Structures are given as structure tokens and as C-alpha cells.
Amino acid sequence: MNSQTESTIAPAIFTPEALLEHWQGHRRVTRRMIEAFPEDELFIYSIGGMRPFSAMVMEFIGMAEPGMDGVATGNWNAVNDLPHHAKNVWPKTKKELLQRWDDVTEKINRLWPQIPPQRFNENDKAFGQWEGPVYSFINYWIDNEIHHRGQAYVYLRSLGIEPPAFYDRS
Amino acid sequence: MNSQTESTIAPAIFTPEALLEHWQGHRRVTRRMIEAFPEDELFIYSIGGMRPFSAMVMEFIGMAEPGMDGVATGNWNAVNDLPHHAKNVWPKTKKELLQRWDDVTEKINRLWPQIPPQRFNENDKAFGQWEGPVYSFINYWIDNEIHHRGQAYVYLRSLGIEPPAFYDRS
Numbered sequence: 001m002n003s004q005t006e007s008t009i010a011p012a013i014f015t016p017e018a019l020l021e022h023w024q025g026h027r028r029v030t031r032r033m034i035e036a037f038p039e040d041e042l043f044i045y046s047i048g049g050m051r052p053f054s055a056m057v058m059e060f061i062g063m064a065e066p067g068m069d070g071v072a073t074g075n076w077n078a079v080n081d082l083p084h085h086a087k088n089v090w091p092k093t094k095k096e097l098l099q100r101w102d103d104v105t106e107k108i109n110r111l112w113p114q115i116p117p118q119r120f121n122e123n124d125k126a127f128g129q130w131e132g133p134v135y136s137f138i139n140y141w142i143d144n145e146i147h148h149r150g151q152a153y154v155y156l157r158s159l160g161i162e163p164p165a166f167y168d169r170s
Numbered sequence: 171m172n173s174q175t176e177s178t179i180a181p182a183i184f185t186p187e188a189l190l191e192h193w194q195g196h197r198r199v200t201r202r203m204i205e206a207f208p209e210d211e212l213f214i215y216s217i218g219g220m221r222p223f224s225a226m227v228m229e230f231i232g233m234a235e236p237g238m239d240g241v242a243t244g245n246w247n248a249v250n251d252l253p254h255h256a257k258n259v260w261p262k263t264k265k266e267l268l269q270r271w272d273d274v275t276e277k278i279n280r281l282w283p284q285i286p287p288q289r290f291n292e293n294d295k296a297f298g299q300w301e302g303p304v305y306s307f308i309n310y311w312i313d314n315e316i317h318h319r320g321q322a323y324v325y326l327r328s329l330g331i332e333p334p335a336f337y338d339r340s
Contacts, residue, residue: 013290013305014184022309047217048327120183135183139192140337146313147336150320157218166317167310 016120019135020112023142024105025169030060030149031101032164036156039094045155053155054097056148058084063141065104070126071119071134072111079127186290189305190282193312194275195339200230200319201271202334206326209264215325223325224267226318228254233311235274240296241289241304242281249297 014022034042034057043054062084070076083089091097120135130137156163184192204212204227213224232254240246253259261267290305300307326333 013186013189013287013303014309016183019183026313047324048330050324050327117183133183139184143196143316144336146316147320147323150317151324153317154217154220154321154324157220160218166314 014135016112016115016117019120019138020108023138024108026142026145027101027105027108028169029164029166030057030145031098031105033149033152033156034094034098034101036161036163037094037152038159038161041155041159042094042097043092045159047155047158050151053152054090055084056152057097057101058090059148060141060145061100061104063144065107067126067137067141068104068108068111070124071138072115074124076125076127079129082127184305186282186285186287189290189308190278193308194278196312196315197271197275197278198339199334199336200227200315201268203319203322203326204264204268204271206331206333207264207322208329208331211325211329212264212267213262215329217325217328220321223322224260225254226322227267227271228260229318230311230315231270231274233314235277237296237307237311238274238278238281240294241308242284244294246295246297249299252297 033053037045037053041052043052046052062082066077066082079085091100120138121133123132124134124137125131126137130140153163153166203223207215207223211222213222216222232252236247236252249255261270290308291303293302294304294307295301296307300310323333323336
């Protein structure tokens, strides 16, 4: 009761638990997008010279997977070592991509409870390059995922495929 | 000094001030997107049967403008009364759309300091329909803006136009 009252009075408007649920909710939408793509179009379809959706997904994974280590421990991979820069080891099928996605989902859930609450407001330098409070890195990864996934909605629509509902985060 | 220490210890990871700056930062990117569109394509260009970007922008305005009253006062417009459902009063030129956009920017900045900090964590029903803590409504409006604006990036790219940088929120 006491801690509830305190958190109402404090200027907290997004708890670590709510941020995790928000992120994983968006990641569930992205997973449904991967599933909605035809196998071949996932890896080759493009409009206006933009990347295929699988490459965007690898960018999401390339930030979230090593990023979670940085968030939890303060040890960051260098930008050039991020997974999405090593195209030779990218998944080559939808099944492999979904498996990689699910592995990251589990990693996020596993490391999240190990992050001390005050860690989210600490200043750090993500991947040795971007400075700011730790929560801002996670926000950026989420925003980046929404942004590029929105682009993939156009890919699907132009292929005549109904995308999953944006508002359904279940 | 004392309040700084307290906010570090509390599980606050997104203060009202940070949320406002986050929102307005995204809105600055959206404004640059409006500017980047050719006048006619802003109102007619479409891929895959999706809406032109101006209609998406009116949806952002249609949530943010009356939504700010709801956030600040608890009095919500009904869904059917939202501005983006009254197409007959939509701006018909880029200049008018930008003016409307800037009016909402000012409204958000004007009302924001009037929102009591604890209001963001209060449960309410946005536009008489969506239940949740107040901060979650604002988050949804931001996410919705990122999502559809990302779609407009594909529109611009397919028109051979370089969109503004996603990461630049200045």
C-alpha cells in the first residue's frame, strides 16, 4: 500500500515493468509481421530502394540482443560488432528468423529483472557511441522498430496482404 | 538536490518533462515530413490503397488536439467528434496543414505544465472508449504517429525524395 502511494506521488510515469511490457507488446506485433510475409518477399521485397523487411528485423535484433547486455551490465558491443552488420550470419529462412527473434524475446525477459531500477536513469554511452539515460536507448530501439515496421506495412499492403492490427499488442 | 536524489531512487524512468520533449521531438520530424512532400502528393499519393500522408497527419492532429484537453482536464471528446472524422474541415493546402500542426504544438506546450504529475498515472478512458493510465494514451499517440509516418517514408522514397533523418529530433 505504501509503495503504491509513493509511486503515485512520485513523477514516475513509466515503470520498468510497464516499459518491458510495452516493448514486448510491440515485439509481438513485429513477430506477427514476420509471419505475415511470404517466405521469399521477406528477404527480397522492396519499394523505393529500401531494405527488405528481414534486413530491418535484423537491425531490431542487432540493437536489442547486444543492447540488453549493455543495459544490464554497462558493457557495450562496439557499433561495428553488432549482429546486423555481419550479413553472412543472418538467418536465411523465415523459420530461422523467427527462432532468432524468439531467442531475443527470452533474453530480454531473462535479463530485465536483473536491471536495478535506478539503472534506467543512469547516463551511459550505448554501443560506445550514443550518450543519454539508459531508458532513452530502449525507447529508441522501440521507436526504430515501430518506424521500420510501419514501412513494412506498406510492403504488405502493396502485395495485397492485410497486415496484423497495429493496436493489438497481445 | 534532494528532489534529484529522490527521483533517482524512485522507479521513474520517464518524467513528464522528458515525455513532452520526446513527443515534440517526434512531432518535429513529422513536421519536416509534411514539408518534404510535394504539395499535390501530400493530399493524393498512395501505395497499396493506403491513405495519403495528409490524412494520416489529420489523424495525429485528431488525437493530439482534443486529447490534450482530455489529458489535462479529464473531459474527453467522443470518438465520433474527433477532428479527423470531419473531412469537410480538413486543411486543403500544405501551408494550412502546417499552420494547424503548429497550433497543436503550441496547445500541447501550453497545457502540459497544467497537468499535475500524478495525473499521468491515473486511470481514465480516452475519448470515452480506451481505458488505461493517462501516460499510455500519450504513448499510443506517439507510437501511432511513428507508425504511420514510417509509412510515409516509403511514399517519399518511392517518389525519389530523401526523407528527413528519423534520428534527428531537433
